[in-house]
Amino acid sequence: MGFPLLSTVLLAPLLMALVICFLPREAREQIRVLAAAAMGLATCLTLYAYAAYDTAVGGMQFTEQIPWVTDLGVSYSLGIDGISLPMLLLTDVIGLASVFSSWNIEKRAKEFFILLLILIAGVTGTFVACDLFIFLLCYEVVVIPIYIMVLIWGSTKRVPKEYSGMKLTIFLLMGSAFMLVGIVSLYLGAYPAGQRTFDIQALIMASQMGNMSAEFQIFVFLLLLTGFGSLLSMFPFHSWSPDGYAGAPTAVSMIHAGVLKKIGGYGLIRLGLMVLPLGAKFWAPLIAGLAMINVMYAAYCAMVQKDLKYIIGYSSVSHMGYVLLGFAALNVVSISGAIANMVAHGIMASLFFSQIGYVYEKTHMRSIPDLKGLAHYFPRVTIGFMLAGMASVGLPGLIEFVPEVTIFMGTIGVYPFFAVIAIAGIIFTALYILRMLAKVLFGPKDEHFAKYEDQKGVEVLPLLLLGLFLVGFGIFPELLMRVIDSGVQPLAPMLAALSDVPMLLGGGF
Amino acid sequence: MNFWAVSTEIFILVIMTVALAVDLVLPKKETRRGIGYLVISGLLAALVYTFGLYHTGPSMTFFDGLFLEDNYALFFKQLFILGMLFSVLFSLDYVEKNIKSPGEFYTLLMAALLGMCVMASANDLLTMFVGLELMTVSFYVLVGQRMDVPDSGEASVKYLVVGAGSTAVMLYGISLVYGATGSLDFAVICRSIQMVFSIGLAGIVLVMIGFFFKLSVIPFHMWAPDVYQGAPTPVTALLAMGSKAAGIAVFMRALYAAFPLLGGYWIPLLAVFAAICMVGGNIMAIRQTDVKRMLAYSSIAQAGYMMCGIASADAAGMKAVLFYAMLYVFANVGAFAVLTCVEVYRGGTTHTHLTGLAQSAPLLAAVMTVSLLSMAGIPPTAGFSGKMYIFTAAVERGYLWLAFIGFLMSMISVYYYLLVAKAMYRDLTPEEETANTAFRIPFGVRATVLLSVIATVGTGIYPELLAMLTNLASQTFMR
Numbered sequence: 007m008g009f010p011l012l013s014t015v016l017l018a019p020l021l022m023a024l025v026i027c028f029l030p031r032e033a034r035e036q037i038r039v040l041a042a043a044a045m046g047l048a049t050c051l052t053l054y055a056y057a058a059y060d061t062a063v064g065g066m067q068f069t070e071q072i073p074w075v076t077d078l079g080v081s082y083s084l085g086i087d088g089i090s091l092p093m094l095l096l097t098d099v100i101g102l103a104s105v106f107s108s109w110n111i112e113k114r115a116k117e118f119f120i121l122l123l124i125l126i127a128g129v130t131g132t133f134v135a136c137d138l139f140i141f142l143l144c145y146e147v148v149v150i151p152i153y154i155m156v157l158i159w160g161s162t163k164r165v166p167k168e169y170s171g172m173k174l175t176i177f178l179l180m181g182s183a184f185m186l187v188g189i190v191s192l193y194l195g196a197y198p199a200g201q202r203t204f205d206i207q208a209l210i211m212a213s214q215m216g217n218m219s220a221e222f223q224i225f226v227f228l229l230l231l232t233g234f235g236s237l238l239s240m241f242p243f244h245s246w247s248p249d250g251y252a253g254a255p256t257a258v259s260m261i262h263a264g265v266l267k268k269i270g271g272y273g274l275i276r277l278g279l280m281v282l283p284l285g286a287k288f289w290a291p292l293i294a295g296l297a298m299i300n301v302m303y304a305a306y307c308a309m310v311q312k313d314l315k316y317i318i319g320y321s322s323v324s325h326m327g328y329v330l331l332g333f334a335a336l337n338v339v340s341i342s343g344a345i346a347n348m349v350a351h352g353i354m355a356s357l358f359f360s361q362i363g364y365v366y367e368k369t370h371m372r373s374i375p376d377l378k379g380l381a382h383y384f385p386r387v388t389i390g391f392m393l394a395g396m397a398s399v400g401l402p403g404l405i406e407f408v409p410e411v412t413i414f415m416g417t418i419g420v421y422p423f424f425a426v427i428a429i430a431g432i433i434f435t436a437l438y439i440l441r442m443l444a445k446v447l448f449g450p451k452d453e454h455f456a457k458y459e460d461q462k463g464v465e466v467l468p469l470l471l472l473g474l475f476l477v478g479f480g481i482f483p484e485l486l487m488r489v490i491d492s493g494v495q496p497l498a499p500m501l502a503a504l505s506d507v508p509m510l511l512g513g514g515f
Numbered sequence: 516m517n518f519w520a521v522s523t524e525i526f527i528l529v530i531m532t533v534a535l536a537v538d539l540v541l542p543k544k545e546t547r548r549g550i551g552y553l554v555i556s557g558l559l560a561a562l563v564y565t566f567g568l569y570h571t572g573p574s575m576t577f578f579d580g581l582f583l584e585d586n587y588a589l590f591f592k593q594l595f596i597l598g599m600l601f602s603v604l605f606s607l608d609y610v611e612k613n614i615k616s617p618g619e620f621y622t623l624l625m626a627a628l629l630g631m632c633v634m635a636s637a638n639d640l641l642t643m644f645v646g647l648e649l650m651t652v653s654f655y656v657l658v659g660q661r662m663d664v665p666d667s668g669e670a671s672v673k674y675l676v677v678g679a680g681s682t683a684v685m686l687y688g689i690s691l692v693y694g695a696t697g698s699l700d701f702a703v704i705c706r707s708i709q710m711v712f713s714i715g716l717a718g719i720v721l722v723m724i725g726f727f728f729k730l731s732v733i734p735f736h737m738w739a740p741d742v743y744q745g746a747p748t749p750v751t752a753l754l755a756m757g758s759k760a761a762g763i764a765v766f767m768r769a770l771y772a773a774f775p776l777l778g779g780y781w782i783p784l785l786a787v788f789a790a791i792c793m794v795g796g797n798i799m800a801i802r803q804t805d806v807k808r809m810l811a812y813s814s815i816a817q818a819g820y821m822m823c824g825i826a827s828a829d830a831a832g833m834k835a836v837l838f839y840a841m842l843y844v845f846a847n848v849g850a851f852a853v854l855t856c857v858e859v860y861r862g863g864t865t866h867t868h869l870t871g872l873a874q875s876a877p878l879l880a881a882v883m884t885v886s887l888l889s890m891a892g893i894p895p896t897a898g899f900s901g902k903m904y905i906f907t908a909a910v911e912r913g914y915l916w917l918a919f920i921g922f923l924m925s926m927i928s929v930y931y932y933l934l935v936a937k938a939m940y941r942d943l944t945p946e947e948e949t950a951n952t953a954f955r956i957p958f959g960v961r962a963t964v965l966l967s968v969i970a971t972v973g974t975g976i977y978p979e980l981l982a983m984l985t986n987l988a989s990q991t992f993m994r
Contacts (some may be wrong), residue, residue, distance in 0.1 A: 075979050077834075077986060078903070117877070139903075143894040143976070150884075150893060153933060157940050168937060175933065179926040186922045190903070190910050199911070 011068050012084040012134045015051050015098065016127060018044045023123040026116060034115045038105070041119040045102040045126065052098045059091055061492040066136060066207070079203035080139040088493020089345060092486060093133045093265070093272055096352045099475060100264040101126040103468040104257035107360040110367060110465075111159065111255075118159060121151040122257055129261065132269050138189060138204040138277075148266060149178055152258055159255035161366070163313055163373075170253030177236055177246035185233025185273075188226045192281065195222055209281045214500075220284045227285025230278050231293070238270030239323045240330060241299045248307075248319030256363025259315065263322045264356035268348040271329045275341065279333070280497070283504050286336065291421075294334035298424045300327030305434035309441075314365075314372045317442055318358045321398060324435065325351045331421070331428055332413040337501055340416025342494045346409035346486055350479070353405055354397045357472040361390040364465060368458045374445050379455070381447045386461045388447050390469045393476055395443045399436045405476045408483040520575035520584040523565055523592055524632050530557035531625035538618025547617035551607050554621050558600040565593050569987065576638070581700065583638040590837055590988035591635035591764040598756045598844045599628050605852035605963040606749035608859050613747060615662045627653035627753065631761035638772070640689045640699040640722075643765050647685075647729070650761060651678050654754065658746040670745025677728065677738040685725025691718030701773040710777060719774055719781065729762045730818045731811075732788055733795040740803075743811030748858055751807055752851035755814045756844045763818075763840060767825050767833065771992070778828050785826040786917055792819025793924045801931045805865045806854060809931060810847075813890060816928060817843055823921055824905040827912040830989050835904035837985040842889060842897035842974055849886030849967035852960050853879045860954045866938040871951035873940045879956065880939040882964040887932035889971045892925045897974035897981075904982075 022044035026037050059067055066085035074082045086094055104122065111118050124147065131144025156171030193202060196212035203209075212218065218226075236243035247267075251259045279286045301324050308320035325347070332344030364387055365380065366372045381388040397404040410432070418425040461469065479486045518525070534550050541547065574585035603624065610617045630650030637643035655678065659671025693699055695715035696707035709715055724735065731739035743751045770781060796816030803809035821843075824836035853872075854864045856879060861868045873880040889896035902925060906918040943951060974981050 074977070075900075075982060077982055078907075078978075117873075143899070146894045146899070150888060150933075150936075154884075154936065154940050157937060158942070168941065172930070172933065172937075176926075176930060179929050180923070183922040183926040186906075187915070187919050190907055190918060191915065194907060194910055 010070050011051055011055055012086065013070055015048045015055075015094070016084070016130050016134060018048045019101070019123040019127040019130070023120045023127070026120050026123070029116065031114075031116050034112070037116055037119050038109060038111075041123060042102070042105045044123065045098065045105050048130070049098040049102045052095050055086065056091060056095050056489070059086070059088075059489060059492075061088065061488055064088060064492040064496060069136070074137075075139070078139065079201075079205070081137055081205065082140060083136040083205065084134045084140075085136045086134055088489050088491065089272070089275060090133045091489055091493070092345065092349045093268060094130065096268070096349050097126065097129050097133060097265045099471060100260055100352060100356045101129075103356060103360060103471050104260045106464055106467040106471070107260060107363055108255070108257040114158060118155070121155050122261075125151045125155075125258075125261060129265050129269070133272065136206055138193070138206055138209070140204075141206075142186070142189065145269065146179075146182060149175055149182075152254070152262065155258050156250070156254045160253045160258075161255070163252060164316070165249055165253065167253040170249040174246045174250035174254075177243065181233045181236030181243065183233075184229045188229030188233065189277075191222075191226050191229070192277075195226070206276065206281070209277075213281050213283065218282070220288075223282040223285035224288045225285075227278055227282045227289055230273070230282070230285075231289060234270040234273040234278065235296075236270075238267055238274070238326050238330065239300075240270075240293075240326070241296050241303060241323075244300065244304065244323045247323050248311075248316050251319040251322070251359070252313060252315040256359060256367070259359040259363070260356035263318070263359060264352040267322065267326065268352060271326070271333065271344065271348050274333055275345070279336070279341075280500075283500060284507065287504050287507055290334045290336055293330055294421045294424050297327045297330035297334060298427050300324060300330060301428045301431040302327075302434070305431050305438065309434065309438045311438075312374050314362045314374065314377075314442070314446070315359070317438060318355060318362065321435065321438070322351065322355050324431065325355075325398075327431070328410060328413050328428065331417055331424060335413075335417040335420040336504060337416050337420065338494050338498050340413055340420070341497070341501075342487065342490050343409050343412030343414075343416055345490050345494070346483075347406070347413060349486060350397070350405040350409045353472050353475050353479075354394050357390055357394040357469070357476065358398075360468040360472070361387050361394065364461060369455065374442060377446045379447070379449045379452045382451045383455045383458060384460045386466060386469060390473065391443060391447055393473050395439045397476055397480070398439050400432055402480075403477075404480040407480065408487065412487075517575055517577060520577040520582060523561065523568070523584075523589075524629060524636075526557075526561045526564065527625055527629045527632060530554060530561070531622055531629065533557070534618065534625060535622045538622065541618070546611060547621075548607060548611060550618055550621050551603055551610065554603050554625065555600060558596055558603070562593060562596045562600065565589055565596065571991075574991065578642075580702070581639045581642050582633075582636050584636055585991050586988045587768070587837075587992040588636040588764075590984065591760060591840075592632045594760055594841055594844055595628055595631040595635070595757050598753060598760075598848065599624060601848040601852070601963050601967065602749045602752050604959045605848070606747075606855050607959045608957050609747070609749060609855045612859055613663070614660050620657070620660055623653045623657050624753070627657065627757070631757055634761045634765040637765055637768070638701050640692065640701075640704075640769075640773075643769065644686070644689065646761075647765070648682065650758065651682070651729070654750070654758060657750045658742055658754075660750065661747050664745070666745035667747065668745075670742045673738055673745075674742045681725050681728030681735070684721055684728070688718045688721025688723075688725060691715070691721065694718075701769065704773040705775060710774070716777070716780065719777060722769070723781065723784070726762060726766045727788065730759060730766070731815050732818055732822070733791050733815060736796075736815050739815060740808050740811040743814070744805055744808045748807065748851060748855045748864065751810070752847055752855075755810060755851070756847040759814060759818060760840045760844070763821055763825075763836065767836060768992075770825065771828070771833070775828075782826050782828055785822050786914055789819045789822035789826055790917060790920050792816060792822065793920055797924045797928045797931075800928065803931070804867075806850075806869065806935060807864045809935075810850065813928065813931075816924065817890065820902065820905055820921060820925075823909045823914070823917050826914065826917070827908040829908070829912070831904075831911065832908040833992065834982075834985045834989040835901070835908045837988055838904050838978075838981060839901040841981060841985070842901045842971065845897060845967050845970040845974065846886045846889040849882045849964055849971065850890075852963040852967065853883040853886075856956060856960045866935065869935065869938045870941075871939070871943050871947055874943070875951050875953045876956060878961070879964065882968045883939065884936045885968050885971055887935060888929075889975070891929045891932050893929065895972060895975040897971050897978070900975055900978040
């Protein structure tokens, strides 16, 4: 076994959190530098993994395996494939950017960075875990630090931060209760006693060998859908998302909207589709319908919002609709699009939140009527806003264009009606994004804002880092799509076989 | 007569007698802290000693098999000793400040511990009853040890009355079982065909009701909140972990060893009561603002989780219960150590008393949060692994609905546990800020909370060690 790359990526933030525990509270400079160092190391290693990943071979690479709990059949097994690798990259890039976005935190900085690093490690773990137990362990680790972070560093605007924090926590935990029941059933249903395992690859094998009946798959998939769907803010479990993001501090909004939400989509593909294909097939029309509601309803809601964070919150719900739609179409093209869209939206949403966070930190305003003409005094922030906004609208050359097109191409043959409506959703997106950008950034000079400084030094780094990927993956989509393809192509035979299976719910549409 | 079989009990008896003797010899005015140290070192030695008693061959017995020293009993004895050890360690200051006669307090604690150990080893209904009474009678007195607050006396009387009533019910049940089978020995009862007749079944039901009172299972739970709230905080801790675990230990042994053939009757009954406990306990805990009272309701829910494991009636279920009982001790030790410390310095255990703890004592706030999350079953704490063990066993047995209720209610429980976290971590008003002075954490509390949090998180991330121990304990029992 070579260098444990993934373990290092996973443990670097955790170990650094432990180190920070022992530093005095006053050592703010050291704490934030150490946090950035840990995330920098993780990001570099991930970039190396991204470059070194052999797309010709595909499958799980950089694997590590240590037996963990023998009587449950748990092993500490890590690995990445074409589906999890982009998500891992997303996690570390956004994690690093969020550390820089929190650079100026003064209130209880020590606790903040400890919790932030634990949060990032938890998210990393869910993407690199090849074992369902380790996945679960990391999945729920993230919920509690978020609650405490919202409670201490959050902001109270339309709803109190205590309320938004609790709402977010309870929604996600209730979802995970359903998911846990599903996973326990899956664990028990896959193999007879004595051979049981939490290894995801082994569960996929069990499914291919026909150990799970169609009824069983349909039932378990519904449980998983409830769990992952509430994390992905699928309608009607979406209402935590705008409130939660609005109450959360900048770094939490970035990580939550950027990567945490994507665990829902990742879980649906990794567990829902790969282990329970018949269940996915059965519920796909329902998911497509809900996805359409996500796209349209959330876009309508976003149009009437005044608070910038609410707009981006609703916009993220709307974008998740595209991901769900891509998933529901159940073909190679649409699923690649869904994964790419998760990456694209992650970069874009976290860039938005980091810029809003900066403006709020300086001016303590984030309501559209209060802000105007920022471009005169905040040229760099304006660049950030414009990049994220244009990407959000789907401008070619930026990261969001290719994924959206891919999703529509994959979907239109399967659900023409939903696809056309969802494409129309882009118009609404343009409407609220452009309106927001126009009012906030442009217009006459307002002397109120003259006293505030534009981003400088470390504060620019989130923009540089996220902007680099936003433009880079936009101009060279091949960099992203090649890796994703290597993960999705192996599913092609299974998906092709699946399209021939008649299903009650699936046959109805 | 193989006296090695009762060596643990003799050990504890010696500690108890020495503590009593030292208390009598010491001058009246002098502090009794030394007795506390004596008890701690004695218990530590006992804990180390019991590790040597684990065996793979046949188990030792005493009194013609009425007393059985198997690995199952040993596991529970270690659990009781561990719980007691930490409770004494974190309450040294509390006892000195709030308890009028500390010498007697320590002696009674040892008597209660002795009772629990006898219960864990009981292999017939009479030994079980003797152990149970030794423990509960000691607790009646311990609950009323705070002479300065009226709540404590009220709690004591309430506990006594309800406890005596439940004892009567259980005794009546035992007499019916004896009438049906002509024996009190678990092994003989198990083989007796007479149990299937109504008199035997009525006996089982009454014995179970007696246990339900002791485990504060809904609807026999009315005493628990008042007693938990009124009792001195270390005693509350022991009620929650020691007394409850002892009840579980002997209850599970009685069901598995004496009544296994009647599983068709008691398994569904247990499943239903487990569900009622999980729902009721968690719902009622939501509105509580006194953390001790909240933990009383939460302990009802915890009993429900453990009963899910018992209801699966196989080695996996038993192992899950053992695992859960142990991690519940870790969690309780952490939570009550913090509460005791806060009560010593701030005079109470409500949310208001905990406000701002994250700034004045960040270590305590963190440990409290981790311990409560372990009770809720959030990873990476041990509670998550424990719930996975319990509910996989239950689902395997066909109780999917039970697992569903269990997971759902444990997520609901996060709400009231987080209310405590909210009180500790939220922003303070200027007045609260000035009142929120930092306080010195005594060494005993510091050691306890650190060890408990390491145990909780360590077991959560790497459950293998505890899992091996519980496997050892449950396998000898099942053989």
